[in-house]
Amino acid sequence: MEIIKCKSYRDLSLQVGIDIEYQVSRNSKLVLGLATGSTPKGVYEYLKSSTVDFSEVRTFNLDEYVGLEPEFNSRLKGKKGYGVPKHKQSYYYFMNEHLFNEVKFKRSFFPGESQSDTYDSLIDACGGIDIQILGIGTNGHIAFNEPGTSRDSLTHVVDLTENTIKDNSRFFDSIDDVPKQATTMGIESIMRAKQIYLLANGKHKKDILEKACYGDITSDIPASYLQEHKNIKVLYCD
Numbered sequence: 001m002e003i004i005k006c007k008s009y010r011d012l013s014l015q016v017g018i019d020i021e022y023q024v025s026r027n028s029k030l031v032l033g034l035a036t037g038s039t040p041k042g043v044y045e046y047l048k049s050s051t052v053d054f055s056e057v058r059t060f061n062l063d064e065y066v067g068l069e070p071e072f073n074s075r076l077k078g079k080k081g082y083g084v085p086k087h088k089q090s091y092y093y094f095m096n097e098h099l100f101n102e103v104k105f106k107r108s109f110f111p112g113e114s115q116s117d118t119y120d121s122l123i124d125a126c127g128g129i130d131i132q133i134l135g136i137g138t139n140g141h142i143a144f145n146e147p148g149t150s151r152d153s154l155t156h157v158v159d160l161t162e163n164t165i166k167d168n169s170r171f172f173d174s175i176d177d178v179p180k181q182a183t184t185m186g187i188e189s190i191m192r193a194k195q196i197y198l199l200a201n202g203k204h205k206k207d208i209l210e211k212a213c214y215g216d217i218t219s220d221i222p223a224s225y226l227q228e229h230k231n232i233k234v235l236y237c238d
């Protein structure tokens, strides 16, 4: 693991954004693995200002809440709004708001409850993920791989822990509105990425990040599995 302390959140976002931009300029058919949450927003802001052509790039999102998947209407195929977000807190809505409405990619995929079995083969069929962006939950989860997730897990449906439901309730009107399940790429799905950026912003992530990077590799802290990845950079700031 290469661990880099950044001067600021802006610095962190720029480093990742500039590298993605550079790699897309060298390989227009790059495959990007994208994350939601507040942490990667700065990277997406940077990409929105880029002049590089992303129109051949395909993206795969890490996760989506069960029940909040977009509705797809084949009659609208090719038109804006083809996938209609069901809920403002769906990750599909988040990605439209923070990136997809402005940066045009070739195709963007999300895992859903009904196609969880085929998501990994779809990623393989596209040549695998070249760059995967990850945040980290305060309980050490990556994507929605909660403590206890096995190293060889592929895309699957999970029950969210109380901790995650509480953390994510800040985005919903009430804690009761937070979905109790999500579809997520598994640890093995993430580890297959050729390059990974693990990002953490803020003092509240410091303890868990330290455990993930320097502690034992254990299913109790799913992010600790990342220590075994051959090409990972961890960027963090206070």
Ligand code: GLP
Pocket (backbone or CB within 6 Å): 035, 036, 037, 038, 039, 040, 062, 063, 134, 135, 136, 137, 142, 143, 144, 164, 168
């Ligand atoms: C959610 C997502 C994770 C993300 C985490 C941290 O639980 N499923 O992929 O890493 O939130 O979010 P934030 O970046 O807002 O701290």
